[in-house]
Amino acid sequence: MALLNVNGKVVDVEVEPDTPLLWALREQIGLTGTKYGCGIAQCGACTVHVDGVATRSCSLPVSAFTEDQKIVTIEGLSADGSHPVQKAWAELDVPQCGYCQAGMIMSVAAFLQQNPKPTDDDINSEITNICRCGTYNRVRAAIKLAADRGQTG
Amino acid sequence: MTMTGQEVVHQPEVSRRIFLVGSAAVAGGLSLGFHVPFGRGALAQAVPGEINAWVVVQADDTVVIRIARSEMGQGTLTGLAQLVAEELECDWSKVTTEYPTPGQNLARNRVWGNFSTGGSRGVRESHDYVRRGGATARHMLIQAAANEWNVPASQCRAENSVITHTPTGRTTTFGKVAAAAAMVDPPKNVPLKDPKDWKLAGKPVKRLDTAEKLTGKQVYGTDLKLPGMLNAAIKDCPVFGGKVKSFDAAAVQGMPGVKKVVQVGDSAVAVVADTWWRANSALAKLPIEWDEGPNKDVSSASIAEWLKAGLDAKDAVVGNQAGDVHAALASAAKKIEAVYSYPYQNHATMEPMNATALFTGDRCEVWTPTQNGEAALAATAEASGLSPRNCDVHKIHLGGGFGRRGAVHDWVRQVVAIAKEMPGTPIKLIWSREEDMLHGRYHPVTRCKLVGGLDAQGNLTALHMRISGQSIVAGIFPQNIRNGKDPVVFQGLNPPGPEASLGYAIPNLLIDHAMRNPPVPPGFWRGVNLNHNTIYLECFMDELAHAAGIDALEFRRKLLGNSPKHLAVLNAVAEKSGWGKPAPAGVHRGLAHTMGFGSYVAACAEVSVTDGALKIHRIVAATDPGHAVNPQQIAAQVEGSFVYGLGAALYQECTVAGGRMEQENFDTYEMLRMDAMPEVEAIVMPSGGFWGGVGEPTIAVAAPAVLNAIFAATGKRIRDLPLKHHDLRKA
Numbered sequence: 001m002a003l004l005n006v007n008g009k010v011v012d013v014e015v016e017p018d019t020p021l022l023w024a025l026r027e028q029i030g031l032t033g034t035k036y037g038c039g040i041a042q043c044g045a046c047t048v049h050v051d052g053v054a055t056r057s058c059s060l061p062v063s064a065f066t067e068d069q070k071i072v073t074i075e076g077l078s079a080d081g082s083h084p085v086q087k088a089w090a091e092l093d094v095p096q097c098g099y100c101q102a103g104m105i106m107s108v109a110a111f112l113q114q115n116p117k118p119t120d121d122d123i124n125s126e127i128t129n130i131c132r133c134g135t136y137n138r139v140r141a142a143i144k145l146a147a148d149r150g151q152t153g
Numbered sequence: 154m155t156m157t158g159q160e161v162v163h164q165p166e167v168s169r170r171i172f173l174v175g176s177a178a179v180a181g182g183l184s185l186g187f188h189v190p191f192g193r194g195a196l197a198q199a200v201p202g203e204i205n206a207w208v209v210v211q212a213d214d215t216v217v218i219r220i221a222r223s224e225m226g227q228g229t230l231t232g233l234a235q236l237v238a239e240e241l242e243c244d245w246s247k248v249t250t251e252y253p254t255p256g257q258n259l260a261r262n263r264v265w266g267n268f269s270t271g272g273s274r275g276v277r278e279s280h281d282y283v284r285r286g287g288a289t290a291r292h293m294l295i296q297a298a299a300n301e302w303n304v305p306a307s308q309c310r311a312e313n314s315v316i317t318h319t320p321t322g323r324t325t326t327f328g329k330v331a332a333a334a335a336m337v338d339p340p341k342n343v344p345l346k347d348p349k350d351w352k353l354a355g356k357p358v359k360r361l362d363t364a365e366k367l368t369g370k371q372v373y374g375t376d377l378k379l380p381g382m383l384n385a386a387i388k389d390c391p392v393f394g395g396k397v398k399s400f401d402a403a404a405v406q407g408m409p410g411v412k413k414v415v416q417v418g419d420s421a422v423a424v425v426a427d428t429w430w431r432a433n434s435a436l437a438k439l440p441i442e443w444d445e446g447p448n449k450d451v452s453s454a455s456i457a458e459w460l461k462a463g464l465d466a467k468d469a470v471v472g473n474q475a476g477d478v479h480a481a482l483a484s485a486a487k488k489i490e491a492v493y494s495y496p497y498q499n500h501a502t503m504e505p506m507n508a509t510a511l512f513t514g515d516r517c518e519v520w521t522p523t524q525n526g527e528a529a530l531a532a533t534a535e536a537s538g539l540s541p542r543n544c545d546v547h548k549i550h551l552g553g554g555f556g557r558r559g560a561v562h563d564w565v566r567q568v569v570a571i572a573k574e575m576p577g578t579p580i581k582l583i584w585s586r587e588e589d590m591l592h593g594r595y596h597p598v599t600r601c602k603l604v605g606g607l608d609a610q611g612n613l614t615a616l617h618m619r620i621s622g623q624s625i626v627a628g629i630f631p632q633n634i635r636n637g638k639d640p641v642v643f644q645g646l647n648p649p650g651p652e653a654s655l656g657y658a659i660p661n662l663l664i665d666h667a668m669r670n671p672p673v674p675p676g677f678w679r680g681v682n683l684n685h686n687t688i689y690l691e692c693f694m695d696e697l698a699h700a701a702g703i704d705a706l707e708f709r710r711k712l713l714g715n716s717p718k719h720l721a722v723l724n725a726v727a728e729k730s731g732w733g734k735p736a737p738a739g740v741h742r743g744l745a746h747t748m749g750f751g752s753y754v755a756a757c758a759e760v761s762v763t764d765g766a767l768k769i770h771r772i773v774a775a776t777d778p779g780h781a782v783n784p785q786q787i788a789a790q791v792e793g794s795f796v797y798g799l800g801a802a803l804y805q806e807c808t809v810a811g812g813r814m815e816q817e818n819f820d821t822y823e824m825l826r827m828d829a830m831p832e833v834e835a836i837v838m839p840s841g842g843f844w845g846g847v848g849e850p851t852i853a854v855a856a857p858a859v860l861n862a863i864f865a866a867t868g869k870r871i872r873d874l875p876l877k878h879h880d881l882r883k884a
Contacts, residue, residue: 015430016409023430027384032376033369035552037503038586042819045503074369086367093359093785096793097226098366099373099503099552124828130819132503132553133226134796136830138789 002062006031007076010067017063022046024062025073033074033102037130044129047103048073054110074102077109085109088146096133104129108143117147202331204293205339206253206264207237207286214314214328216243218287220250221258221265222275223524224362225554226793227848228786229275231360233283235782236276239354240287240346243327244314250361255526256545268526271559271677273750273846276782280844281345288343290334297334298325348780348841357785362550374507374522374549379579382509383412384429385571386436387582389421391591392812393672395446396420405435414439415574417567425571429583448672448812456598456671456809457494463621463667464492464602470636470668472643476661481615485606489700491693493603494873495685496806497814498596499822500678504552505589506564509581510572512537517544517569522551524559532562536569555797556677560629561594587817594676595807595814597623601689606661611701613712615661618646618689624668625682628675642666644682645747645853646690649715651843653683653749655690656719657712673809679797680852683749687853688860688874691745695861696870705744705861706732718777718840719748722755725775725836730757739763740770743861745854752845753777758831758858762866765882769799769831769859774851776835779843788835790847795833798855800825803876823877 002013004021006029013028020039025031025048034057037045041056048057049072050065065071077083081090085108095101104127111118111126118126123143131139203209209217218237224230234250258265266282291311298316299306302323309318314327327334348355365371390396400422402414410431417423422441426432463469482488508521510533517537523529526548534541546565551558568582584592599622606615624639633639644653646664655664678684698708706727713720723746727733736742739761746755759771774791781787804823808815816822860871863881871879 016434019430023428026376027428027430030378031369032372032378035373035504036375036583037505038819040586040818040820043503043824078368081364081368089367090363093363093789095226095360095363095366096228096789097503097551097553098362098371101366102369105367127827130503130824130826132501132555132797132824134793135789136796136825136827137792137833140827140830 002065003067004062004065004071005067005069006071007073013062015062018061021048021057021060021062021065021071025057031073031075035099035103037100042130043100044107045100045103047106047129049106049110052110052113054107074106077106083109084146084149085112085142088142092138092142092145094135094138094142096135100129100131101135104131104139108139112143112146116150118143202335204290204331204334205286206261207283208241208290210294210327210331210334212328212331214244214247214326216241216248216314216327218248218250219253219265221253221268222279223268223270223526223548223551223554225270225524225551225558227275227790228360228783229270230362231358232276232782232786233279234361235354235358236280236284237287239351240284241291242311242313245353245358247314248361252526252548254545254547255530256541258527259530259541269528269559270524270554271556273848273850277751277844277846284345285343288345289339292340292343293334293337294327294330296337297330301325301330301333354782355780355784357783360786371550373504373552374509374520375504375552375583377509377520377549377581379509379511382579382581383425383427383575384432385423385425385568385580385582386429386433386585387417387421387423387567387588388436388441389588389592390443390445392443392445392449393451393674394448395812396444397422398442398444400439400441402439405439408435408438411435413575415571417570421567423567423571423582425575425580429581433585445812451672451812452810453808459671460598460600460621460669463669464600464619466621466667468667469619469665470638471663471665473646473648473655473664474662475659476615478615478617478661478663481661482604482606482617485614486609487607487700489605489607489697491603491696491870491872492600493689493692494600495598495688496874497598497673497809498678498801498805499590499593499807499816500555500557500676501590501822501824502551502553502555502557505584505586506557507581507583508565508568509579510568511579512569512572512576514576515539515543517572518547519544519565519569520547520549521565522549522558523562524551524554524556528560529562529565532565533569536566537573555679556681557594560677563592586819590817590822591814593807594674596678596684597625597675598671599623599685601685603689603693605693605697607697607701611703613659613697616659618664619667620665620686621667621669623670623675625675625677627668627670637668639666639668642682643686645686645749652751656716656746656748658715659712672812680849683747683850683853684798684801684856687745687747688857691747691854691857692860692870692872695743695864704733709744709746718753719746721840722746722753722775722777722838725838726755726757726773729834729836730759730773732757741862741865743858743863743865745857745861747850747853749850749853750846751779751843752847752850754850754854756851756854756858758862760859760862760866762863762881765880767863767876767881769829772831772833772858774833774835774854775838776847776851777838777840778845778847779839779841781837781839784837787837787847791835791851792833794849794851795855796825796830798852799829799859802856802859802874803829806875
């Protein structure tokens with residue numbers, strides 16, 4: 001059992017304490033926008049925000065969280081897809097299969113909060129999510145589009 | 154994809170389906186093609202507004218376009234919808250799409266044709282009949298309006314979902330006449346537009362399936378939830394061909410959430426629990442003893458030795474030949490020889506294999522991301538022991554396919570076997586990443602010995618290319634091997650023709666294959682045999698040009714005189730990249746081109762190597778797909794092909810030890826990430842007159858263009874992959 005503060009609500013989840021946050025989100029809370037890709041924090045498909053910091057939820061147990069820590073998932077990033085990063089993504093038609101994109105968007109949204117005018121080197125070192133379809137160049141363009149508008153969430 | 158209503162509420166299973174749809178889809182939702190009731194056959198009238206199999210027009214003017222091929226990121230859903238909508242003359246902003254199920258296709262005499270989505274053929278093999286579907290529907294809608302107005306149909310035209318009686322200016326909409334149009338006899342042999350008159354097709358319109366991918370609402374197979382559903386995790390014997398000897402279910406039966414431990418076939422064990430995490434946790438603790446079987450001593454080294462022997466073996470099947478290669482090589486002024494190889498690789502779709510099954514004794518339904526719904530239906534029928542007419546498969550949007558989810562539905566067979574043990578309970582099976590890495594259908598291993606002969610002027614007079622190694626077709630469709638020949642092995646090397654042809658005219662030529670099939674399951678890995686064949690050929694062409702002392706572009710041009718389309722894409726990248734002009738300091742260029750999946754492609758790579766560290770700065774890539782239905786999505790496929798192809802070239806290799814794969818996750822099976830991704834300039838240059846695919850061919854030129862540029866930078870020939878094994882520092 002654990003108390004988690006997810007998308008502005010505190011929820012009580014009935015799980016073993018070693019259950020990764022990812023699976024509590026997906027299977028107990030029903031927030032399936034956060035994806036399982038590797039389970040070892042390599043791919044970033046499971047990225048959520050924890051107090052504003054991009055965090056790979058597959059490798060942190062629910063026991064590591066307190067109800068004071070604010071967890072935000074893709075479902076909580078905006079009510080209607082209107083976050084500046086989501087808008088830039090839509091404008092450039094970024095996703096292909098889309099499976100990694102929620103994690104990618106969450107990583108970028110947190111990154112631009114910290115670094116509103118990133119260089120290419122910043123992007124290269126901070127956005128390490130895996131995309132197999134190969135959307136990287138549009139991801140980069142969309143990051144710059146959101147940054148250029150000064151609308152980084 | 155957007156749901157457009159009309160669930161048939163009297164069907165007993167429908168509450169489950171609506172839940173499935175509704176749980177994911179807040180507004181609008183997800184279509185799984187549930188419009189036609191099961192078992193009632195080809196009842197067009199069962200769906201109000203169904204003009205024909207491809208087009209449903211609703212009273213509010215919404216147009217539902219049916220898509221038989223699977224969307225896995227490649228954009229076929231949007232491209233096919235564009236083609237239908239172009240002929241239909243409907244309002245694109247009111248278009249939604251849905252998948253018919255393979256069961257419906259079966260019941261309606263395969264009215265939607267082939268569901269298979271591989272070989273880059275979504276558009277190239279169905280453009281004709283989907284456009285006819287749109288054009289026929291347009292004629293029926295116009296006829297219905299004409300009937301209502303009592304005027305000749307020839308005086309009416311349709312545009313943007315509005316039908317106008319030209320002489321009077323009177324108008325109506327598709328939605329208003331849809332019901333009447335459904336009753337009109339479909340005209341035969343409706344002419345199609347000349348592509349030069351296209352208004353929507355051929356344009357860089359945005360994808361139809363983006364919005365839900367930005368908000369987490371898009372439902373993938375792993376996200377499905379059915380009432381009462383349980384979750385399964387599975388472990389198949391990691392050694393290929395091994396079996397389960399024993400397992401101790403009692404050891405985990407008391408663990409939280411565990412419902413059942415079941416053996417699946419003779420080689421796998423699954424744990425069923427209330428959640429997948431609990432199932433997987435219990436599976437990790439389940440003691441299993443394996444009978445490792447006959448392959449337990451197979452290794453990458455033993456496979457390599459066997460393939461090496463094939464390079465000089467007498468038994469080989471000819472794929473392409475001209476003249477007398479042996480005599481010409483014997484008399485060549487200069488003879489060049491090289492041996493290349495290509496490793497096993499996993500598709501590594503971001504979403505691991507998964508499916509959900511409900512078996513109720515006399516019926517079996519499966520929900521799964523699949524590249525071929527009909528093959529998934531066949532697997533469901535076989536595994537359940539039921540007739541295909543008592544089964545159906547609901548296709549779910551794929552989290553990547555790349556060929557893994559097309560020809561073989563091993564995960565579907567598994568989930569059906571588990572569901573059969575628990576009738577009435579829906580079971581969702583998700584493979585762990587580790588399971589996915591250990592039980593791939595791998596890019597086959599091959600080696601290639603190339604011997605080329607040059608005359609005194611440096612002309613290529615003879616080429617013998619011997620491929621030794623694995624046949625995908627032998628591993629998956631052995632019935633298609635005729636006289637020992639797997640024709641797909643020669644992709645990109647075929648005699649002149651519309652498919653995967655060798656562009657070079659070489660007077661004395663022999664390309665042959667010594668089949669060697671190790672006990673590792675091969676698969677159609679995006680790009681298939683074109684990938685390694687193009688590396689072998691295009692890197693060796695560079696070697697020959699170097700030996701001849703001739704510029705790599707000029708050397709190729711001389712041999713491409715009979716192949717203007719091959720030459721045109723090569724010229725296009727040469728021109729745009731500035732081939733022949735100085736590159737930026739420290740930057741070196743490499744070229745490659747090929748033809749496959751019906752399209753002509755070329756690339757020029759610009760790289761630098763500093764203290765052994767490779768940086769790929771820029772790629773210029775050209776594609777001639779004949780007709781380009783959505784140029785911005787073709788560009789996306791070209792960009793993505795470099796991620797897939799360069800990731801493979803730089804990092805990826807599945808090695809065999811003890812009869813099993815050694816790499817189990819992305820820590821040891823590395824991926825190309827943003828930091829290594831070059832700029833890609835895609836030239837989409839449709840020359841018209843044919844329909845080529847775009848999802849795969851460009852992958853084949855990614856590695857050889859970069860390898861040739863590395864040679865230019867370092868003087869080192871890389872003849873086996875991945876690159877991570879090579880020291881690129883100058884000797």
